[in-house]
Amino acid sequence: MLGSAAELLEQKNIKPTAMRQLVLDILRNNPQAISLLEIEQQLGHVDRSTVFRTLKTFQENCIIHKIDDGTGATKFALCSEGCSCNLGDLHAHFYCTKCGQTTCLKDHLIEQPVLPEGFNFESANYVIKGICADCR
Amino acid sequence: MLGSAAELLEQKNIKPTAMRQLVLDILRNNPQAISLLEIEQQLGHVDRSTVFRTLKTFQENCIIHKIDDGTGATKFALCSEGCSCNLGDLHAHFYCTKCGQTTCLKDHLIEQPVLPEGFNFESANYVIKGICADCR
DNA sequence: AATTGAAATGCAACAGGATTGCAAATTTAC
DNA sequence: GTAAATTTGCAATCCTGTTGCATTTCAATT
Ligand SMILES: [Mn+2]
Ligand SMILES: [Mn+2]
Ligand SMILES: [Zn+2]
Ligand SMILES: [Zn+2]
Numbered sequence: 211m212l213g214s215a216a217e218l219l220e221q222k223n224i225k226p227t228a229m230r231q232l233v234l235d236i237l238r239n240n241p242q243a244i245s246l247l248e249i250e251q252q253l254g255h256v257d258r259s260t261v262f263r264t265l266k267t268f269q270e271n272c273i274i275h276k277i278d279d280g281t282g283a284t285k286f287a288l289c290s291e292g293c294s295c296n297l298g299d300l301h302a303h304f305y306c307t308k309c310g311q312t313t314c315l316k317d318h319l320i321e322q323p324v325l326p327e328g329f330n331f332e333s334a335n336y337v338i339k340g341i342c343a344d345c346r
Numbered sequence: 347m348l349g350s351a352a353e354l355l356e357q358k359n360i361k362p363t364a365m366r367q368l369v370l371d372i373l374r375n376n377p378q379a380i381s382l383l384e385i386e387q388q389l390g391h392v393d394r395s396t397v398f399r400t401l402k403t404f405q406e407n408c409i410i411h412k413i414d415d416g417t418g419a420t421k422f423a424l425c426s427e428g429c430s431c432n433l434g435d436l437h438a439h440f441y442c443t444k445c446g447q448t449t450c451l452k453d454h455l456i457e458q459p460v461l462p463e464g465f466n467f468e469s470a471n472y473v474i475k476g477i478c479a480d481c482r
Numbered sequence: 483a484a485t486t487g488a489a490a491t492g493c494a495a496c497a498g499g500a501t502t503g504c505a506a507a508t509t510t511a512c
Numbered sequence: 513g514t515a516a517a518t519t520t521g522c523a524a525t526c527c528t529g530t531t532g533c534a535t536t537t538c539a540a541t542t
Contacts (some may be wrong), residue, residue: 363519392521481535
């Protein structure tokens with residue numbers, strides 16, 4: 211893993227502002243996917259829209275990917291090194307119905323699906339729901 | 347397929363009120379998954395919360411299943427005859443990024459996933475995104 | 483160092499969807 | 513027919529995401 215958040219940002223040609231470094235640090239330190247609200251709370255007194263736009267920038271540059279786990283609040287997780295956010299990087303996610311945590315299942319890659327004639331694949335969101343190991 | 351909506355409801359031990367029959371008819375006549383708002387609009391002057399609770403009842407009784415296609419608005423589609431909403435009935439869905447339609451891919455069944463040690467499977471939401479046959 | 487233009491931020495407001503409390507109406511049970 | 517339970521309608525609220533705009537920050541240029 212790269213050293214500082216600033217280094218990672220510069221490597222992607224993103225100006226490493228204070229806010230961006232803080233948000234990225236949270237994402238890096240968090241093993242699970244987290245929501246905008248959770249980031250906001252971990253940071254304390256920050257502006258929601260700034261964090262929102264920060265996350266948008268990160269997504270556009272494939273630093274993080276988003277997961278729609280069905281809770282209504284989009285979750286975000288760090289991309290792996292070398293990720294290009296294409297098929298081959300896409301993986302399933304696990305949502306624990308007990309603790310509400312959302313986990314990247316990096317080993318569970320999403321394969322090119324067989325679709326009806328005329329349908330064209332672009333991307334996918336695969337969320338598996340159940341009870342996680344910590345909650346049993 | 348069963349005859350009237352009323353019959354289908356009675357078979358599931360649900361009181362076939364006027365509203366429930368109307369909502370069920372819309373769901374049966376619609377080949378694609380639809381949102382609460384779309385149902386509301388097709389019905390004209392109905393109350394959103396009543397439709398909302400109707401859909402909740404239908405879900406609880408496995409008459410319909412819900413799909414979170416990432417648009418922010420939950421979609422609903424009729425369950426197949428004999429559906430128990432368990433593994434074996436679960437299937438993927440397709441969201442067209444051009445026309446916004448969400449389609450049941452009934453042939454694309456969701457298999458029991460291989461999960462990390464200690465994780466327990468309950469259900470899944472698998473949405474494939476791309477361009478549908480009508481939009482090419 | 484001052485100027486200036488671009489980028490980022492903070493604040494406030496708004497949009498859209500989901501959800502609830504509660505009273506009125508309808509249905510069912512006795 | 514009366515009482516209890518269910519369903520409905522209406523209004524209000526919550527929650528998340530998103531945008532407009534003024535202000536600030538930053539970096540390049542003179
Ligand atoms: Mn992930
Ligand atoms: Mn379906
Ligand atoms: Zn858990
Ligand atoms: Zn389409």
